[in-house]
Amino acid sequence: MLKDFFGKKKRYATIPSEQAKQDVPEGLMRKCQSCHKIYYRKEVNKNLGVCPNCDYHHPLTAWERIDSLFDEGTFVEWDKNLTSGNPLGFPDYEEKLEKDKQKTGLNEGVVSGKGLINGQGAAFSVMDAGFRMGSMGSVVGEKIARAIENARKESLPYIIFTASGGARMQEGVLSLMQMSKTSIALKRHSEAGNLIVSVMTHPTTGGVTASFASLGDYNFAEPKALIGFAGRRIIEQTTREKLPDDFQTAEFLLHHGQLDQVIHRHDLKEKLGILLKLHVKGGMNS
Template identity: 55%
Template sequence: MNLFKKRKYITVSNLNLENSKDKAQQLENTSNIPEGMWVKCEGCGKVLYKKDVEKKNKICIYCGYHFRMTPKERIELTIDKGTFEEFDKDMKASNPLDYPKYEEKIFKMEQKTGNNEGVVTGKGKIQNEDTVIAVMDSNFIMGSMGTVVGEKITRAIEYATLKKLPMVIFTASGGARMQEGIFSLMQMAKTASALGRHNESGLLYITVLTDPTTGGVTASFAMLGDIILAEPDALVGFAGRRVIEQTIKQELPKEFQKAEFLLHHGFVDKIVKRDELKETLGRIIKLHSDGE
């Protein structure tokens, strides 16, 4: 296969079709999709009009595939309108190991995502129930957990403990951030310790596993929830599939490390579709509320 072969990019003006479904059908038969207007579903391969996907909370209308969301989109979907207050918005990463071009990479991610780091934390109401929330950003260096991610999540947990509030974390991560080495790995213990104190105070902690949740995040706060929810078909695991297969010299099941597989084996309490997630979270929080 010639990777450097020139390809013809199809644009909407080339199509001259009557409606978006016809356009989408023709686009499905091409290897390239116009950027900005159309997106291709990774679940069924259908080409979808981007605005239609956004109106449906980034869920494919054909197969139900859940596209990845930004923290802003997640918060707007989950938190009652006008109630969100962000924590530690200006906290930025340093370069503790003097890793080459790390500052440049952070700057590019800031420009791309509009966030200073790979997690957004804050407080708000979910169906009128006060809640502290953390939402990881898979677009910011693949949601990797560095010192700032760990510190922001820890501070949010400590605030929830102090104010006697439930904690909800939406996980999405490729694992620990290699550019920060051992400093990144230390965040696993720090966040787990903060959650331990939160738990000792008799408070509720819910994790929502979204695609993908892997590595050190899975091995720490992602799997420590009192109740663990997951979005459909989310990838959840520690080591990569190929690494495990090469280690144990066995072929793993096709559905291995999917949310449904984890539910079947008792690692997840419930798989919840995105459209039902706010209602589910609100109901769980209300059930655990002391009624004050």
């Protein structure tokens, strides 16, 4: 089990930064974005992107997230080939989309589907911040709404992993419309008696926070994730007040009642599996 796998302490090889630059092949090492220590990339990957020294949770790609949670061979992807156009004729938008497709291997900034988590079925959407900063365009909203509708039709719990800079400016009001579309889909899913779980990762901001990210029956987050609507400087300038240092962190939101729990990445699969089992017919006795 995942808990057992990470229960034992492991040794991680470190190399001073200057030596790493001179002697280590490119791509072999990874530098922590928080404590700046350097580790072998494969060791950090085995640790699910969590820094062994400071516990910083590095962003995961959509497929890294899926591979870490779903039972092997059970994930089925939905709407893989949906791609964005350029409805407003925004300059260079198609070229930027194409670059992100080449960089991430994705057609858009979210992957949706269904599968098993510790034997429990669930529908799923995971946003990838590597694609247009995880921004919410019309196709991102459409894929999420379709995944929710599919979950409702199949009576499956729905889990959304958010990572986004907010609405995609190149699509203007069409992007903002996704807030209401996804929220309505979640309402229909809830009224049908189905479970909704939101897991907010770093960063979750803007219109995503103001819509589907905050509408779970359970709202979770990873440690120290940035979660908010407007930026810190805008709020300080508007209110003319100095904000706390930990403002808009997952821990700050938990303390003020806006989250149900902050969950370490190593514990996510186990806790989601238990939660899903609790909500199937018959609960833990089924």
